[in-house]
Every structure is written in C-alpha cells, then in structure tokens.
Amino acid sequence: MANRRAAFLFLAPALLAIGVFFFLPVLAAFVLSFTDFDIYALGNFAYARFVGLHNYAQLLGDPLFWQALKNTFYFLVAGGPLSIAVSLGAALMLQPKFLRFKQLFRTAYFAPVVTTLVAVAVVWRFVYHPRFGILNYLLSLAGLGGIDWLGDPHWAMPAIILMAVWKNFGYNMIIFIAGLQAIPGELYEAAAIDGAGRFQQFRSVTLPMLAPTTVFIGIITMIGYFQLFAEPYVMTQGGPRNTTLSIVYLMYQQGFRWWNMGYSAALAFILFAFILAGSVLQARMQKRWGV
Amino acid sequence: MRRIGRLLLYVLLAALAVLTLAPIVWMVSASFMPAGQSSAFPPPFFPRAVTFEHYERLFTGIRLARYLFNSAFLALSVTAISLAVNSMAGYAFAKYRFRGRDRLFRLLIASMVIPSQVTMLPLFLMLNKMGLINTYLGVIIPGIAGIFGIFLIRQFALSIPDSLIEAARMDGASDFRIYWSLVLPLCKPVLVTLAIFTFMGTWNDFLWPLIVMTDDSMYTLPVALANLSLEHVQDTELMMAGAVMTVAPVLVLFASVQRYYISGIMAGSLKE
Numbered sequence: 001m002a003n004r005r006a007a008f009l010f011l012a013p014a015l016l017a018i019g020v021f022f023f024l025p026v027l028a029a030f031v032l033s034f035t036d037f038d039i040y041a042l043g044n045f046a047y048a049r050f051v052g053l054h055n056y057a058q059l060l061g062d063p064l065f066w067q068a069l070k071n072t073f074y075f076l077v078a079g080g081p082l083s084i085a086v087s088l089g090a091a092l093m094l095q096p097k098f099l100r101f102k103q104l105f106r107t108a109y110f111a112p113v114v115t116t117l118v119a120v121a122v123v124w125r126f127v128y129h130p131r132f133g134i135l136n137y138l139l140s141l142a143g144l145g146g147i148d149w150l151g152d153p154h155w156a157m158p159a160i161i162l163m164a165v166w167k168n169f170g171y172n173m174i175i176f177i178a179g180l181q182a183i184p185g186e187l188y189e190a191a192a193i194d195g196a197g198r199f200q201q202f203r204s205v206t207l208p209m210l211a212p213t214t215v216f217i218g219i220i221t222m223i224g225y226f227q228l229f230a231e232p233y234v235m236t237q238g239g240p241r242n243t244t245l246s247i248v249y250l251m252y253q254q255g256f257r258w259w260n261m262g263y264s265a266a267l268a269f270i271l272f273a274f275i276l277a278g279s280v281l282q283a284r285m286q287k288r289w290g291v
Numbered sequence: 292m293r294r295i296g297r298l299l300l301y302v303l304l305a306a307l308a309v310l311t312l313a314p315i316v317w318m319v320s321a322s323f324m325p326a327g328q329s330s331a332f333p334p335p336f337f338p339r340a341v342t343f344e345h346y347e348r349l350f351t352g353i354r355l356a357r358y359l360f361n362s363a364f365l366a367l368s369v370t371a372i373s374l375a376v377n378s379m380a381g382y383a384f385a386k387y388r389f390r391g392r393d394r395l396f397r398l399l400i401a402s403m404v405i406p407s408q409v410t411m412l413p414l415f416l417m418l419n420k421m422g423l424i425n426t427y428l429g430v431i432i433p434g435i436a437g438i439f440g441i442f443l444i445r446q447f448a449l450s451i452p453d454s455l456i457e458a459a460r461m462d463g464a465s466d467f468r469i470y471w472s473l474v475l476p477l478c479k480p481v482l483v484t485l486a487i488f489t490f491m492g493t494w495n496d497f498l499w500p501l502i503v504m505t506d507d508s509m510y511t512l513p514v515a516l517a518n519l520s521l522e523h524v525q526d527t528e529l530m531m532a533g534a535v536m537t538v539a540p541v542l543v544l545f546a547s548v549q550r551y552y553i554s555g556i557m558a559g560s561l562k563e
Contacts, residue, residue: 006387010383011379013376014380017376017432018399018438024413025410025411026402026410029410090307093304098297109307111312111315111545114541116512117513122520122533123318123534133334134336166311171556227406227408251408255411255412268408268409272409275404
C-alpha cells in the first residue's frame, strides 16, 4: 500500500502539469473552436458565444485558408521526401568500413540541426539575396540568371524547402545510421553467397530492413513539417502574395495578431486532424508490411 | 576502379560537408566585416578588415546582454524543473506496479501526436487570467513536464535490476531515498541526454516565447533577433553578429557533449 502511495507521489507533479497545462488546454481549444471568441471576449469571457460549426464553415470558405493549406502541403510533400532522401543518402555514404574521418563528416552534417532556426533563417535570407547573395553568385558563375529567391512567388517556397532540408537532414541521418547498424551482417553475407551484387543487396536487404526506421522517420518528419512557421516568419512574412503562408502562420496571425481566437482554434484542430490522419496512415502501412 | 570509387565517395562527402558548413562559416565571417562590406558583388567570403563594432553595438545600442540572460535563465530553469519532474514520473512508470499504469502510459504516448500549437490559445488565456503573460513563469509553465522526457527515462529505468531496489528497501531506505541516491545516479547518462535536449529545445524555441513575451526587455534571443532582422534589413553584418550570439552557445554545448546528444536521438528512435 505504501508502495502505491509512493508511486502516486512520484507521478503527481508530472501528471498534474500535463493535465492542467496540456490536456485541459487541448479540450478547451476544442470548445473554443465552436465559439466566436474575439478581442472583446478577451476582456470578458462572457462575450464569447457558441456558434456551432460556424468557424469551420467559415474556414472552408476562406481563400487564405486554402492557400495556407496548399502551401503547407507543398512544403510537406516536396520537402519531406527530399529531406528523407538526403538523410538516407548521407547515412549510406557514411557506412563503408574503410571510411576515415567518419565522426568529422557526421558532426559537420549534424551541425545545422542544433543551430537556432530563427538565426539561420536570418543567415539564409542573405544567402538568397537577389543582388549580393552567395547562391545567385554561384548561379552566375554557371551562367544562370539571378533569381529573386524570396521575392518571386514561384521560388519563395522552394527556397524555404532548400533551407529546411539543409537544417534538418542531419537529424534523420543519425536515426538512419542507427537503423543501418542494427542490420545483422549475416544477412549481407547470405545475400552475397546467393550471388547478389552490391545493388541487389541494397534492394533486398538494406531497404526492407530499414522499413520500420523509415516509417518512424516519415512520421516525425511529417509532424515537424506540418508545423512550418519560423522560416516564413523571418524570411518572407508569409509572402510574396501569400505563397509561403503556412497553417501555423495563419493560426498565429488569426489568434495572436487579430485575436480571432475561436477561428484560430478551429485552424489548430484542422492541423491536429491532418497530423493524426498522417500518423495513423503511416502506422497502418507499417503494420501491413509486417515490420 | 575501386580506388576511383573511394576517391569519388570522399569528394562527395567533402562537398556535402562544405554545403552544410558554408552558411555557418559565412555567418561568423560576415559578423566581423566592416558595415556594408557584405553588400557587394561578388559577395566577399572573408572580412576585408576584422572589426568587432557589431558585437559592441549589440551589447551597447541593443540590449543583447538582457536577451542572453533571458534565454539562459529560461533554458536552465526549464531544464532543471523538467528533469526533476520527468525523472520521478519515468521512474514510477518503470518500477512501480499500480492499476491502470500501462493504460495511462499508452495514453501519454498516444497524445504525443497532438501538436503543441493546439494548446497555445487556451494556455494564453489561462496565463492571461493568472497575470503570467510577459513573465518568465509564462514561458516555463508548458515545459514543466514532457511526455518525451518521461518516455526516455522510463525506457532507461526499466534496465535497472529490481533486486537492487529491493535490497535498498530491505536496508530500510525510503522510496524517495531510493529514487534520489540509487535510481538517479544510475540514470545519469539518460539524464544528461535529456538535459541537453531540453536546454537546446528551450533555447531555440520561438513561437511560444514570441506569444508570451510582449515587452522588449523580456524577449529571448530568437524573438529579439527575429524582430531586429525585420527592422534592420540593411544591416547585414550586425544581424550576422546577432545570429552568431544566438547560435554560438548551443553549438558550443553540442560540440562538447555531442556523444550524449547523438545517443539520445538513437534511443528516442528505438521502439519499445
């Protein structure tokens, strides 16, 4: 019995904090999304009224919401797989046993991960500078014309994607390295005895054995990429012509700039719904492949 | 043929290293350039003459020392508090038997898919009522406990042999004493890992301090830097110095404790 009391005391601070500052706000946000909570209600909660599904209906009719959704998916669908591919490529390149300076390369690739996103976004803003940026200088050496990376509606999102991949790929690379190390060497030997070449071994041993790792990376990458915010906030302020406005950015503007908190809460739940659906989908895939 | 392949691999690896490091190196280099030098074509990679004027300006004209203090204080507070809270909970989940334990733990793990942005609006209203907007406590509160931290510590504490805990109990050690003088020292590697994670996460965090801190004197480094960079679009070298001051502490920390940090990522990715 004393045992149970001790367990309760150990758990109490964490459960209390998570309950009051996480679960309760999640429920409250759900309720909030069915109200017209705005700047007047901020002074006196009594001014907020239930409006049913009005916020959600309004969202569906808001071109800015569709734009933000489209942009976020663009970032996710183009940036996510690209980032995972670079991570896997780097992990594979670091695999050979003869390789020297492994640690050094690994540290170099990982360095951007630990940097502060806001700070490196400020740096990349100058890398993308149309006249004095390094990127356009390099392009000019190759005889290519200068691009206004962050000012051109066609290029702003690709520029943000490029920066995000640079910033993030090292993290997934580490997980891939761990996954590669966990593959038993005998599998490769057996494949080699069966006459499988290097590429065959990669296809029939490495890739299937990495499937669980890849699903895990897929989920965490997706969750992270859905939450795009600081990059457009610092680099483009959502522009040009709203082409880098993300769901979280729109949520921030609606909720904390214009105090349309009911509307903003509805946006937050749509974000949650997408993340949940994406996670469930990938977990299902994992089960189906029997890994 | 084989040697060419190896050489090619080294060339590729080196090229990738240059690509990843170049923006960071350029940031440092540009922060020492005289004002305006970086705005030239072709863009210079090294300073014409090394100057510290931008760092001076950050500490005199712009209250960088204050932002540094805010960031450091918040990151240290959240790290200390969450480490204590998470380690107790993680230990309880690993080593105590009580009804509903596994269900509760699964519920916590499942709720990790809820993005923190969902909680931000009600949390803001709650803190507003409590008068905690624009205070340190307002930033600290959502960081008191973390599900990922509890998970990490539980996984590690599972490996502590029950016999060790039982022996301590036989010797008359209280539950708290066992936690404090037996379990915590044994958990040191995972605690160090988690401390680094939490410190860096809080230091680099942007959206929540941006929402909570409304007064300039309370800004953390990322919030201050984001605001400055929108005002001083032309002052490239000054902004690079600000970016260096923001990034340097975490980069130095990472360089000195790399092993723990990387092993933590690997541990976090392992399935139960």
